[in-house]
Amino acid sequence: MKRRSLGELTAIIIAVLFVLLMLVVPLISVLTNALSKGLDFFVKAISTSHVISALGLTIGTMIVTVLITGVFGVVAAYCIGKFQFKGKSILTTLIDIPFTVSPVIAGLALIMTFGRMGWFHPYIEAINNYFNLDIRIVFAVPGVILATVFVTFPFIYREIIPVLFSQGKDEEEAAAMMGASGWTIFRRITFPAIKWPFLYGIILCSARALGEFGAVAAVSKARGQTFTLPLEIDALYMSGSESGVVSAFAVSSLLVGMALIMLVIRSIVEKKG
Structure with missing residues (x-):
């Protein structure tokens, strides 16, 4: 040795x-x-109505976020990796903005866009009055989803784009010359090449969505309605009571468990990819 x-x-x-x-x-x-107060307290702490609501919203937000960023990531990466057009470098720079902007600023930007003083508020109110609706963006579930999408949408794109650049366009051009349709080319040639990076990007996006705090905190205010697990943990810990602090750790263990699951899935995807 x-x-x-x-x-x-x-x-x-x-x-x-x-x-x-x-x-x-x-x-x-x-x-x-x-587990410092025993298993019974642990089970009770993670099964309160607020925690269950936060868990459901967290998972639901993660699923919707992955769907949106998955479609956006594939389309954006395909356009940038395969097409030549004016403003291409500007588009790639704009996509990377969430990596450089603080999540809190992202949340405040959503408030100034869709909130009561925002640019789109008059249009939202006009729709509500005309159709007798109560559409709300910020301080509601749509705001939580938008904030999470904002901070996660570069992840899938960033995993796919290097593969598309390295793949080139020779195989796709040859298939097109032989009469293959655009969808057939994408399904048979392009997507198999980006399949594993796409799945890896989904895992990174999911993990980021589960733990997002700053952007969501800016557009969320109703505990039990728009609080995700990170916000519920913060509320429990800031209560200052001994039981509240222990409950915060108990709920935190749920996120730790989800993170470990993500690590296992990521390891499997890395091995196969």
Whole structure:
């Protein structure tokens, strides 16, 4: 067996210690505190009406977000990877905005767009008055979804676009010359090449959607209605009571469990892809 040098051993030890101190130990502390009052309290804490509502909204938001960003990511990546048009570089820059803008700013931007002082508020009110509806965007479920979509839509696109660039257009052009339709070309040639990056992007998008806090907090105000799990955890912890803090850790363990599931799925996708 090859003996490792002092530099290699030092690097390995530093990496392992860093992971243990920054990731493993905090996660263990969350699970330990979640069960500090016993299993009965844990079950009671994660089964309250507010937690169940937050869990349902979190999962529902994640599903809708993945559907929207999945379609957008494939279409945007295909356009940028296969077509040449004016403004292409500007479009790629705009898609990356959520990576550089604070999620809180994204939430405030949605408020100034769809809120009472927003640009689209008069049009929303006109629709409500004409059809006798009560459509609301911010401080309602649609705002939560829009905020989550805003911070996650580059993920799937970013996983697909390098594959499309490396794939080129030779096979697709050859298929088109042989009479294949655009849908057949996409289904038989393009999508098989991006299948695994697409799934990997979905996993990253899902994980980001589950844990989003800043943007959602800006457009959500009703506990039990528009609170996702991260917001419910914050509300429990900020209550200041001992039972509230322990309940916050208990609910946090749900997110930890979801994150571990995402890691397992990601590992499987990476191995197959």
